[in-house]
Amino acid sequence: xxxxxxxxxxxxxxxxxxxxxxxxxxxxxxxxxxxxxxxxxxxxxxxxxxxxxxxxxxxxxxxxxxxxxxxxxxxxxxxxxxxxxxxxxxxxxxxxxxxxxxxxxxxxxxxxxxxxxxxxxxxxxxxxxxxxxxxxxxxxxxxxxxxxxxxxxxxxxxxxxxxxxxxxxxxxxxxxxxxxxxxxxxxxxxxxxxxxxxxxxxxxxxxxxxxxxxxxxxxxxxxxxxxxxxxxxxxxxxxxxxxxxxxxxxxxxxxxxxxxxxxxxxxxxxxxxxxxxxxxxxxxxxxxxxxxxxxxxxxxxxxxxxxxxxxxxxxxxxxxxxxxxxxxxxxxxxxxxxxxxxxxxxxxxxxxxxxxxxxxxxxxxxxxxxxxxx
Amino acid sequence: xxxxxxxxxxxxxxxxxxxxxxxxxxxxxxxxxxxxxxxxxxxxxxxxxxxxxxxxxxxxxxxxxxxxxxxxxxxxxxxxxxxxxxxxxxxxxxxxxxxxxxxxxxxxxxxxxxxxxxxxxxxxxxxxxxxxxxxxxxxxxxxxxxxxxxxxxxxxxxxxxxxxxxxxxxxxxxxxxxxxxxxxxxxxxxxxxxxxxxxxxxxxxxxxxxxxxxxxxxxxxxxxxxxxxxxxxxxxxxxxxxxxxxxxxxxxxxxxxxxxxxxxxxxxxxxxxxxxxxxxxxxxxxxxxxxxxxxxxx
Amino acid sequence: xxxxxxxxxxxxxxxxxxxxxxxxxxxxxxxxxxxxxxxxxxxxxxxxxxxxxxxxxxxxxxxxxxxxxxxxxxxxxxxxxxxxxxxxxxxxxxxxxxxxxxxxxxxxxxxxxxxxxxxxxxxxxxxxxxxxxxxxxxxxxxxxxxxxxxxxxxxxxxxxxxxxxxxxxxxxxxxxxxxxxxxxxxxxxxxxxxxxxxxxxxxxxxxxxxxxxxxxxxxxxxxxxxxxxxxxxxxxxxxxxxxxxxxxxxxxxxxxxxxxxxxxxxxxxxxxxxxxxxxxxxxxxxxxxxxxxxxxxxxxxxxxxxxxxxxxxxxxxxxxxxxxxx
Numbered sequence: 001x002x003x004x005x006x007x008x009x010x011x012x013x014x015x016x017x018x019x020x021x022x023x024x025x026x027x028x029x030x031x032x033x034x035x036x037x038x039x040x041x042x043x044x045x046x047x048x049x050x051x052x053x054x055x056x057x058x059x060x061x062x063x064x065x066x067x068x069x070x071x072x073x074x075x076x077x078x079x080x081x082x083x084x085x086x087x088x089x090x091x092x093x094x095x096x097x098x099x100x101x102x103x104x105x106x107x108x109x110x111x112x113x114x115x116x117x118x119x120x121x122x123x124x125x126x127x128x129x130x131x132x133x134x135x136x137x138x139x140x141x142x143x144x145x146x147x148x149x150x151x152x153x154x155x156x157x158x159x160x161x162x163x164x165x166x167x168x169x170x171x172x173x174x175x176x177x178x179x180x181x182x183x184x185x186x187x188x189x190x191x192x193x194x195x196x197x198x199x200x201x202x203x204x205x206x207x208x209x210x211x212x213x214x215x216x217x218x219x220x221x222x223x224x225x226x227x228x229x230x231x232x233x234x235x236x237x238x239x240x241x242x243x244x245x246x247x248x249x250x251x252x253x254x255x256x257x258x259x260x261x262x263x264x265x266x267x268x269x270x271x272x273x274x275x276x277x278x279x280x281x282x283x284x285x286x287x288x289x290x291x292x293x294x295x296x297x298x299x300x301x302x303x304x305x306x307x308x309x310x311x312x313x314x315x316x317x318x319x320x321x322x323x324x325x326x327x328x329x330x331x332x333x334x335x336x337x338x339x340x341x342x343x344x345x346x347x348x349x350x351x352x353x354x355x356x357x358x359x360x361x362x363x364x365x366x367x368x369x370x371x372x373x374x
Numbered sequence: 375x376x377x378x379x380x381x382x383x384x385x386x387x388x389x390x391x392x393x394x395x396x397x398x399x400x401x402x403x404x405x406x407x408x409x410x411x412x413x414x415x416x417x418x419x420x421x422x423x424x425x426x427x428x429x430x431x432x433x434x435x436x437x438x439x440x441x442x443x444x445x446x447x448x449x450x451x452x453x454x455x456x457x458x459x460x461x462x463x464x465x466x467x468x469x470x471x472x473x474x475x476x477x478x479x480x481x482x483x484x485x486x487x488x489x490x491x492x493x494x495x496x497x498x499x500x501x502x503x504x505x506x507x508x509x510x511x512x513x514x515x516x517x518x519x520x521x522x523x524x525x526x527x528x529x530x531x532x533x534x535x536x537x538x539x540x541x542x543x544x545x546x547x548x549x550x551x552x553x554x555x556x557x558x559x560x561x562x563x564x565x566x567x568x569x570x571x572x573x574x575x576x577x578x579x580x581x582x583x584x585x586x587x588x589x590x591x592x593x594x595x596x597x598x599x600x601x602x603x604x605x606x607x608x609x610x611x612x613x614x615x616x617x618x619x620x621x622x623x624x625x626x627x628x629x630x631x632x633x634x635x636x637x638x639x640x641x642x643x644x645x646x647x648x649x650x651x652x653x654x655x656x657x658x659x660x661x662x663x664x665x666x667x668x669x670x671x672x
Numbered sequence: 673x674x675x676x677x678x679x680x681x682x683x684x685x686x687x688x689x690x691x692x693x694x695x696x697x698x699x700x701x702x703x704x705x706x707x708x709x710x711x712x713x714x715x716x717x718x719x720x721x722x723x724x725x726x727x728x729x730x731x732x733x734x735x736x737x738x739x740x741x742x743x744x745x746x747x748x749x750x751x752x753x754x755x756x757x758x759x760x761x762x763x764x765x766x767x768x769x770x771x772x773x774x775x776x777x778x779x780x781x782x783x784x785x786x787x788x789x790x791x792x793x794x795x796x797x798x799x800x801x802x803x804x805x806x807x808x809x810x811x812x813x814x815x816x817x818x819x820x821x822x823x824x825x826x827x828x829x830x831x832x833x834x835x836x837x838x839x840x841x842x843x844x845x846x847x848x849x850x851x852x853x854x855x856x857x858x859x860x861x862x863x864x865x866x867x868x869x870x871x872x873x874x875x876x877x878x879x880x881x882x883x884x885x886x887x888x889x890x891x892x893x894x895x896x897x898x899x900x901x902x903x904x905x906x907x908x909x910x911x912x913x914x915x916x917x918x919x920x921x922x923x924x925x926x927x928x929x930x931x932x933x934x935x936x937x938x939x940x941x942x943x944x945x946x947x948x949x950x951x952x953x954x955x956x957x958x959x960x961x962x963x964x965x966x967x968x969x970x971x972x973x974x975x976x977x978x979x980x981x982x983x984x985x986x987x988x989x990x991x992x993x994x995x996x997x998x
Contacts, residue, residue: 040481040953041589044484044490045489045490048489077946082909083810083902083904083907084900087900088702088703088706091702092699094699095697096697096699109809109904112810112904113810113812132809138812176799176800178807178810181802203633205634205796207592207637208637209584209593210383210387212380212383212386213380213624213626213628213629214628214633216379216380216383216629217629217633220376236491236493236585244511261490261491264493265491265493408781460964460965465780466727466921467968469727470914470917470921470964471960471961473914474958474959474960474961474964475957477953477954477957478954478957478961481951481953481954482954485951485954599785603785607781635796635800638796638797638800641793641796642789644785645786645790645793648774648778648786649774649786652782
């Protein structure tokens with residue numbers, strides 16, 4: 001029996017040292033800006049866009065030397081679009097990596113989950129992508145948003161369809177996730193308020209790839225406009241199937257359709273689709289032009305609006321750090337909150353008292369496989 | 375009218391599901407093991423096919439041959455390296471091993487080809503033509519024909535060739551087969567190879583319709599699985615029938631109950647079939663063993 | 673009933689491990705709390721899969737039921753967390769019993785698929801039944817655990833609370849598995865017909881096993897809800913079922929400490945692999961496949977082999993012989 005005890009003690013010491021020692025990890029020297037989002041699995045494209053935008057911003061800040069003697073470092077955590085992992089990941093950024101600010105996440109469900117962590121720890125967080133209005137409505141004063149909310153988007157889309165294009169029979173096809181369900185509710189509310197409730201509303205689940213039954217039902221109701229509230233991959237499939245079915249409708253949509261991959265996948269069928277963007281590469285304003293050029297040089301492709309928004313988020317944090325230094329997160333938070341008329345790539349940014357930065361978006365139409373001003 | 379249209383589109387989707395389920399059901403038939411990595415093998419088939427198409431842009435046929443063969447090869451390697459040792463162990467262990475493999479494959483695909491989906495060049499025209507007032511896309515019709523032909527080819531193989539009979543013997547009683555001189559190891563590898571080739575074909579055919587991406591494997595695998603189980607795990611005609619059935623049920627439930635619950639209803643259906651007819655729906659119709667080439671043993 | 677011989681090493685074990693509660697890094701404490709919760713979950717799956725031999729691919733469903741039950745009770749009806757956890761576990765136990773009812777008719781891989789189907793169904797229900805579960809928004813602001821007004825808000829206090837819960841659960845688990853009932857489960861797993869023939873009521877025992885499994889899984893789910901304090905259907909997918917299955921198998925099926933070791937192994941593994949970025953899932957999958965193929969007995973199996981070799985070592989043998997009568 002003594003043998004057993006000895007065995008046990010040896011195994012325990014070995015095991016425990018392996019497990020516990022990291023718990024005594026020392027503080028890092030660089031100043032960390034955390035990035036959390038999906039880098040793998042289904043919405044990886046948005047997460048990577050966000051990361052690239054932040055990386056470019058951090059590089060620029062470091063090169064410009066505006067923060068004397070401080071080197072900003074980006075630490076990326078993959079939350080796989082899973083709220084549980086998002087919470088753990090944010091904890092890691094805040095307590096392990098000692099991030100002084102966090103940028104993320106992408107999916108609103110993840111942001112809603114992980115912003116509790118930064119709130120508890122007193123670290124400012126900016127989301128450059130999450131679009132659910134709920135994010136800023138939870139009374140959390142540490143969260144800010146540089147993205148456009150679905151409420152604004154829904155309004156823009158419905159107004160474009162009903163007023164500017166004169167379409168009266170709206171159909172909606174949405175993805176059955178928090179993104180799609182909330183967005184569709186807003187569209188239905190607004191269009192009903194304007195006197196033209198949608199003639200058909202259908203949904204599909206994440207991962208579905210065949211939409212023939214939904215499209216058949218929609219076709220039956222004879223719509224003249226189709227609002228696709230979905231992520232880019234299903235949207236591309238739907239757009240193709242719409243063309244195949246010979247359904248003659250004007251397609252409009254929010255975020256999911258603004259990803260260049262959507263255009264690539266849907267091919268010809270995507271021509272004519274209308275979306276709204278806060279940033280367009282054709283813009284000739286000097287600071288936007290220089291951003292587009294720098295991004296193209298570094299990553300070899302044209303930036304998209306998530307790149308732009310993430311870049312803006314970093315720049316706002318950088319400006320705050322310049323003003324109040326890196327020591328006190330609550331001062332950093334206040335500096336961010338007081339940002340007024342910040343000249344961002346995605347528009348003029350001012351945060352209101354709940355952390356929202358509402359601004360205008362430009363109507364864009366897809367022509368010949370490119371996003372062009374409408 | 376819309377009912378009819380939903381059925382037709384259900385058949386179309388169903389033919390794809392049938393194709394997906396073939397390789398999967400074959401592995402179960404001969405080894406009584408579930409291969410969770412089958413979906414990823416199909417996705418890999420799509421990617422590898424794309425590589426070949428880019429190398430030989432003028433000769434599509436060559437890609438269609440080389441692509442599936444490569445996947446067959448990969449399947450044999452996987453079987454030899456990892457699954458051979460588990461053939462005698464509990465089915466659960468193989469399931470976990472194949473789940474691990476599916477993760478490995480899907481991440482490998484993401485690392486090699488990036489996280490973004492890729493579209494496929496259309497080898498058959500995408501322009502629909504009308505048939506009895508319903509629009510049919512040549513691509514889908516082609517898939518339908520391919521599924522049926524493959525099924526017939528496979529059935530003939532198993533019923534009439536010596537090798538086919540050896541494989542059937544293997545699935546019925548491994549030890550007796552060994553006694554009769556059938557080399558178990560080699561033949562199991564052969565089964566995995568054939569399954570891999572089928573996965574490769576399925577992958578290349580579904581890619582133009584569904585796009586190919588590193589994350590599509592789970593979806594494909596799940597559909598393959600449900601199609602096979604509903605029709606009868608281990609039965610080739612069963613899987614084909616199951617695929618069509620699944621497609622039609624999905625479309626009808628989406629069309630007439632609610633599109634939101636489409637997946638939920640197919641899950642429910644799966645559970646019901648498992649509860650009341652675990653050998654699959656086809657077993658109700660075909661009591662005679664003629665069409666079911668594998669006698670089921672629990 | 674147990675003599676001091678057996679209790680002593682255990683006691684040392686328990687005492688040493690509680691040191692973990694004192695490490696300064698909060699993130700790692702968070703991980704350990706997760707391990708504690710997953711250990712209970714793993715025990716729940718183990719009794720069904722490891723002891724009774726019923727494979728389940730749908731345990732994420734039970735976890736979800738426990739989490740949602742307690743979340744709804746405590747946020748909407750103001751039930752104090754401890755009570756709602758209790759009810760949630762019980763509720764999930766009953767659900768386990770109901771889902772297990774088909775067990776009488778089918779077995780093997782088909783039963784496993786029924787569990788998969790039911791878990792997916794539960795998840796879809798949680799996603800779409802907005803009025804009850806908040807649907808795609810999830811349930812937030814779940815109250816923290818508290819006993820008699822004392823709140824367990826920090827990771828550290830939560831650790832000790834969860835640690836005690838785990839010890840109690842494990843103790844009960846050991847009693848169950850060492851009892852006649854527990855042994856009958858192993859008999860059912862080995863050969864059901866033989867078990868039936870010696871008078872073991874197989875169907876009834878399998879159902880009880882489902883109930884206990886649901887109880888433990890629901891308990892862990894409920895604890896999780898008060899831990900993260902935010903739940904969302906996206907957390908309860910098939911990958912969670914696979915995760916806990918890996919914990920059971922890689923730790924060692926059919927052994928008590930196997931479940932706990934498995935939980936430790938998987939969580940720590942995923943954590944250590946973080947620096948690899950995109951490659952980490954790749955390594956995780958590879959490790960899984962290799963472990964399963966070459967070490968099918970799990971971590972406990974490896975430990976047993978190692979300690980076996982250790983004991984065969986001549987120096988240890990000499991030492992032990994000298995102190996034989998202790």
